[in-house]
Amino acid sequence: MAQTITMTPKELSRYEVIKRLIEKEINGTEAAKQLSLSVRQVKNLKARVKKLGVKGIIHVSRGKPSNRRISEDKIKKMEKIVRNKYYDFGPLFASEKLEEEHGIKVGKETLRLLMIKWELWNVKPRKKNKEYRAWRQRKEQYGEMVQFDGSYHLWFEDRAPECCLLASIDDAKGDITGMKFGYDEGTLPVFSFWKPYFEKHGKPLSIYLDRLRTYKQNLKSVFDDPNCLTQFQRAMETDLGIKIIHAYSPQAKGRAERLFGTLQDRLVKELRLAGISTIEDANRFCEQIFIPKYNAKYAVLTQKKGNLHKPLTKFERARLDKILSVRKTRVVNNDFTVKFETKWYQLAEKQPCLVLRKDKVVVEQRIDGSMHISLRNKYLDYTVLPTRPKKVKMEITALTRNKSNWKPPANHPWRRFSLPPKTNVEQSVSVN
Numbered sequence: 001m002a003q004t005i006t007m008t009p010k011e012l013s014r015y016e017v018i019k020r021l022i023e024k025e026i027n028g029t030e031a032a033k034q035l036s037l038s039v040r041q042v043k044n045l046k047a048r049v050k051k052l053g054v055k056g057i058i059h060v061s062r063g064k065p066s067n068r069r070i071s072e073d074k075i076k077k078m079e080k081i082v083r084n085k086y087y088d089f090g091p092l093f094a095s096e097k098l099e100e101e102h103g104i105k106v107g108k109e110t111l112r113l114l115m116i117k118w119e120l121w122n123v124k125p126r127k128k129n130k131e132y133r134a135w136r137q138r139k140e141q142y143g144e145m146v147q148f149d150g151s152y153h154l155w156f157e158d159r160a161p162e163c164c165l166l167a168s169i170d171d172a173k174g175d176i177t178g179m180k181f182g183y184d185e186g187t188l189p190v191f192s193f194w195k196p197y198f199e200k201h202g203k204p205l206s207i208y209l210d211r212l213r214t215y216k217q218n219l220k221s222v223f224d225d226p227n228c229l230t231q232f233q234r235a236m237e238t239d240l241g242i243k244i245i246h247a248y249s250p251q252a253k254g255r256a257e258r259l260f261g262t263l264q265d266r267l268v269k270e271l272r273l274a275g276i277s278t279i280e281d282a283n284r285f286c287e288q289i290f291i292p293k294y295n296a297k298y299a300v301l302t303q304k305k306g307n308l309h310k311p312l313t314k315f316e317r318a319r320l321d322k323i324l325s326v327r328k329t330r331v332v333n334n335d336f337t338v339k340f341e342t343k344w345y346q347l348a349e350k351q352p353c354l355v356l357r358k359d360k361v362v363v364e365q366r367i368d369g370s371m372h373i374s375l376r377n378k379y380l381d382y383t384v385l386p387t388r389p390k391k392v393k394m395e396i397t398a399l400t401r402n403k404s405n406w407k408p409p410a411n412h413p414w415r416r417f418s419l420p421p422k423t424n425v426e427q428s429v430s431v432n
Contacts, residue, residue, distance in 0.1 A: 329361070
């Protein structure tokens, strides 16, 4: 009974060349050039074809199990581990954890096929991007641009309420330059992120972020008014000289968006494996473990060497708490009280500078929660009132450095001054 042999077009072509070599139509060197093989390989093929016929062209491993196949015991062990601990991990992340935590080395594609078989991974269809966007080249040097954003997410899953993660990534190097968990993306939490950043790295040339109201005035009436700045813009651009760039689409700051996509997958699972459920523990974990590990894996080489971060000057370092604070202007009331938000502050009778009624003072709300009231670059002394003060007639006209007990003498012009007597016309008018 005739035996059917299945061959690929490549094998058929190779057989024709070897047959011509056997019939001495061509020599071994010419056959080697046609097959892109060495002369030694051609000699081996020729010998096998002479011995086995057309079967000699077919690779001897065809139809046999691979020498690099994974044993069934190893597959069962991996399935048990993945189902128990990494059931919602992606194939790449799961393969990394199997090697790090369990000493099992397996390729991500091999594990992906196994996870599909175990029904732990669904094949995702390729997305069709109908909108064309040009790829922007990375900046050339470290510190030239930092992309910054915040993300509200269930970072601790069901172990704690939703919170906000603030993170920055260098545009040139692609490494995480800062991460901090907080409760919101307000002005003070953002300032508390940037203070340790400036102290550690210095000031980047520019910061690329979105148009959240923390970062930009979005009212139509003042949208493009350079004089209407947010507290963040005032601190960064006016006081520190850092250029602020606002993105007009999420894709524009794609590195930050992709970073949070990675963090919402990997960081959530890392926090779960580490048993972390509080913001304080998560911040320590990110600083000591996650950020160095992430940067070692994903950071790239910059096009040019060097660091463009500018160190803080002595003047900036001394005033950093003042710069990174919410500053509002308030008016001194007639009873020398100042209202800020829902609290009342009573100015002390002795002050480092002259304080008059209706003076405009600057109230600073700092990162550490303290309040400071200043006038002409002098900080005023005050006490916090428990309730709104009652209206009283103040005998003092101003607050000064020292309490004044001076009274004008009897011969002082103020004492000698008297109003002119009323005329008859004025008296009649007053009577009427």
